[in-house]
Amino acid sequence: HDALPICNGNYTGSLLFGINAQVSDSAATEAMRIDRNDDVNIGPYSTLPTSPLQVTTGTTGEQQLLTLMHNTGAVGDGSRITFNDATGNAGIRSAEIASVRTATSNASDLIFRTNSGSTGSSINDVMTLLSNGNVGIATSTIGSRLVIQGSDTTSANSALNVTDSSGNSKLFVRDDGNIGIGTTTPILGPLTMASGAYVSAGGVWTNASDRNLK
Secondary structure (H helix, E strand, O other), rough: OOOOEOOOOOOOEEEEEOOOOOOOOOOEEEEEEOOOOEEEEEOOOOOOOOEEEOOOOOEEEEEEOOOOOOOOOOOOOOOEEEEOOOOOOOOEEEEEEEEEEOOOOOOOEEEEEEEOOOOOHHEEEEEOOOOOOOOOOOOOOOOOOOOOOOOOOOOOOOOEEOOOOOOOOOEEEEOOOOOEEEEOOOOOOOOEEOOOOOOOOOOOOOOOOOOHOO
């Protein structure tokens, strides 16, 4: 037989499906299991599934366990994973991860989207990884390795905040272009530093120099 259904496995209520690759009848290899909680395991079985769908492999090394394929392959086509919110908003897209083909040479971008409102139409691109490795956050115009677009052009918001492991800001960039080093309030000018500036040799900046002049 090419496929053998097997019932009453090691766990009460499990339904097992096996595949026999031999020409003659022999013991089937388990290919899929539906357990008593309606969870499904596809592939070699070792433990009960811990989610509605579990895909496993017995092969060592990095393995391809899931493939999403768009059959046409034209520019602009792609595949996506959609996360829906069914609690009072059935069918509303909460978030998505999409792969979109951008050229006939198989180049594709990876796009992350989130829903900023309460309707499916408000789902927006929040991060884009181009096929050349460039990354854009809140923008699809990506001419550098990393481009971050702020939410406005004022001092009320920031586009970048690099912190240490304790959460202390080390590099802070406001949407108006002001930069703070060691401070989140760069109000003294385009560049505000929490402490003095230093050079190792041959320079003119010292700890005693006025940071307002930098």
